[in-house]
Amino acid sequence: MVMTPADCPFCEIVQREDPDAREVYRDEHVVAFFPTDPAVLGHTMVVPRKHVADIWELDEMTAERLARATVRLARAIREAVHPEGLNVIQSNGEAATQTVFHLHVHLVPRWDGDGMGPIWPEETNYSEGQKDHALRAVREACRSLSSDV
Template sequence: MSDARTDCPFCEIVANEDIDARQIYRDAETIAFFPTEPAVLGHTMVIPRHHVADIWELDTHTAARLASTTLAIATAIKDALNPHGLNVIQSNGHAASQTVMHVHVHVVPRWEHDRIGRIWPPESHYTEAQKDDAWEALREAVRKVRTR
């Protein structure tokens, strides 16, 4: 894992250099703040304090702290805003719409008929053979990852 990056806007927030950041939580390892353009009111982002580009660079300790803070923020959103639902979104790479290359979790309160709409397609058109191939490939990959 690398140190803070001078070209990373989230590292600027960590360093308290972004005066526009609306932080709602900070501890020794994580920070939670509002994005500058929230999808809905209460949309909060959770980041590790040290620079990690994406999920594949996370160590298990940092991942656990990120998950713990995400859970606390989700609970606070439920208590403070009483949403109808909640999305927890974590994207990696440009194809998945990651625009800031510092791992982050979006905690997004949801209400019926909000402006976000559906985030999943209503159906897919994969054959059973395609699903079986993906299933087998992932099962084998998980076995290898778990034995590292």
């Protein structure tokens, strides 16, 4: 799905045009805020101020700035709400449950018995041949990538 800054709800937050946004952090490169319907209390989303649809459109400089802010905010969440754990979730594409096509990172504090539940399947049934095929394909793709992502 194509989303432009004009119709992007996260760009609206970045531009301070959403009066209901619960912003927790802002600098010249990123904005962090609570989602409207948090998974748990303290759930925070970190977005680049620049409109980037997904990880495949992300340049290295924006990635670096987003990563630094994500670590900083993870520490703030740990200090503020004292979770037992933390999920860092970043989804790309509808198949991966991305619903707003402005790259974002979810920081989800976790406690034993919280409402989130597990995020991984209990088991998978891939054959060794399937795993080896995927390994070879990804290794080959890595070799062909240029260093300037």
